[in-house]
Amino acid sequence: MPLKELIQSEHEVLAVVTQPDRYSGRGRHITTCLVKQEAQRHGLKIFQPQKVRDTAFIENLQSLKPSLIIVAAYGQILPREIIRLPDLGCVNIHASLLPQYRGAAPINWAIINGESTTGITIMHMDEGMDTGPVLLQEKVRIHAEDTAGSLSQRLSKVGATVLRQALRGLEEGILKPVPQAGDISYAPLLKKSDGLIQWSLPAKKICDFIRGMNPWPAAFHFLEGQRIRILKAVIVEGKGAPGVVLKATKHELLVGTGEQILSIIDVQPPGKPIMSVTAFLQGRKIKQGTCFMKV
Numbered sequence: 001m002p003l004k005e006l007i008q009s010e011h012e013v014l015a016v017v018t019q020p021d022r023y024s025g026r027g028r029h030i031t032t033c034l035v036k037q038e039a040q041r042h043g044l045k046i047f048q049p050q051k052v053r054d055t056a057f058i059e060n061l062q063s064l065k066p067s068l069i070i071v072a073a074y075g076q077i078l079p080r081e082i083i084r085l086p087d088l089g090c091v092n093i094h095a096s097l098l099p100q101y102r103g104a105a106p107i108n109w110a111i112i113n114g115e116s117t118t119g120i121t122i123m124h125m126d127e128g129m130d131t132g133p134v135l136l137q138e139k140v141r142i143h144a145e146d147t148a149g150s151l152s153q154r155l156s157k158v159g160a161t162v163l164r165q166a167l168r169g170l171e172e173g174i175l176k177p178v179p180q181a182g183d184i185s186y187a188p189l190l191k192k193s194d195g196l197i198q199w200s201l202p203a204k205k206i207c208d209f210i211r212g213m214n215p216w217p218a219a220f221h222f223l224e225g226q227r228i229r230i231l232k233a234v235i236v237e238g239k240g241a242p243g244v245v246l247k248a249t250k251h252e253l254l255v256g257t258g259e260q261i262l263s264i265i266d267v268q269p270p271g272k273p274i275m276s277v278t279a280f281l282q283g284r285k286i287k288q289g290t291c292f293m294k295v
Contacts, residue, residue, distance in 0.1 A: 002072050002093055003038050005160035011167065014064045015045040017052075019075060052076040061085060068170070070163065071125065075104065083125055088170050090125040093159045095152070096187070097121060097137055099180040102130035103187035107155065108148045110187075112212035114205070117141055118151070120159045122166040124177045133177030135169070138162045147214040192217045195229075199243030199292060202259035203235045218268070221292040231274055232266035243293070248286040251278045255292065 006013050016039035021030045032040075039046050049057040052074075058081050061069075068088040071078070073095070083090050096106035097119040103109075110118040119139040126132040138158055142151060169175025195217040197206060206219075210233055213219040218229040221243070240246040240256025247254040253264045268274045 001034065001038065001156055002070065002160045002163050003035055005164055006070070007038075007042055007044075009164060009167075013042075013044055014066055015047060015061075017047045017049070017061075017074070020048045020050055052082065053079045058082060068167070072159065077127075077129060078125060080127055083127060091135065091163075091166065091170075092121075092123050092125045092130070092132065093163055094121045094123060094130055095119075095155045095159070097139065098123060098130055098134060099182055099184040101185055101187040104189040106187040107152050108187065108190055108212045110212075111142060111146060111148055111151065112209050114208045115142055118155070120155060120162050122159075122162055123180075131180065133179050135175055135177055136162050136166045145211075147211045149215045190217050195219045196294075197221045197230065197292070199255070200258045203257040203262045204260070206257055206262055207233055207235060222294055223292050224286070224290065227270055229268035229274075230264055230266075231268060233262045233264045236261040236263045243291050245286055245288060245290040245292075247288060248281065248290070250281055253277050253281065253286070 003013075003016065016035060018033055018035045018039070021032050021036075023030055036046060036048070047057060047060060051057075058079070061082060062085060066086045068086050069082065069090040070093070071090060072093040078090060094106065095118070096102075096110065097117075098121040101109055101118070107118070117139055119137055121134055122136040123130070123134050124132045138161075140155060140158055166175060190213075195213050197209065197219050199206070199221070201209070210219040210230055214231050218231065220227055220229045222228070236254060238246075238261045239259075240254075240261055242256050242258050244256045245253065246256055246261060255262045255264065264277050266274055266276060267280045269280065
């Protein structure tokens, strides 16, 4: 986490800004994010504005007189008053090699689209969405077994290291921003409904989709009237009608796709924890020919 890296560095962290606490779970308990928890452990000042453009919040930031503001996956576009506030500007840690995958979900979309590499960009922010000039970039390989969750953890560690390099370069005056160059692509925010699997796609694309949607919003479809999340699957040679169960044994669930076959490995039924397909199939009699269908 970049915040941990900053706290352990020689720099003074004046305050931490994060999203408001949210209600979650069936019990509607208030949950705090990891960033806030880390800030609390170190007794740091914490701001949680509903809107980053709130006048009172901006005045609080101005009173701190920060020399630099660092942003990582905050989720709101900063107004001009904040961007122009610090002497060294606002620096953003973005989880892609900009200008590729500008937007809120770069890690998910890189995996969904079958990319073999991604990376970290440290950039000076402007008033656009991830359009500012680049300070540093670090390329990172996407492994075949990576999910959005595992890749996010690796990129977070890389981002913390590259951020420290960028801060050193800015302080010493040896790091100069350069305009973004190359083909532009976008990574729009994902919604829960975006996880619906399109069985007519090739098995490879569906596997990438499942990995890119794991852990959230999670790939899913409907089997025998139940919404089943699919967390892991592998490709099997063969062919069969898209979305149709071709084989269901005690340990194997094979489904047809637009090209090749998908063997489902891990699932999550409604109200249940993530489980292996073997555990899922216990006590179930899913017949060959059963279809994954919308309800």
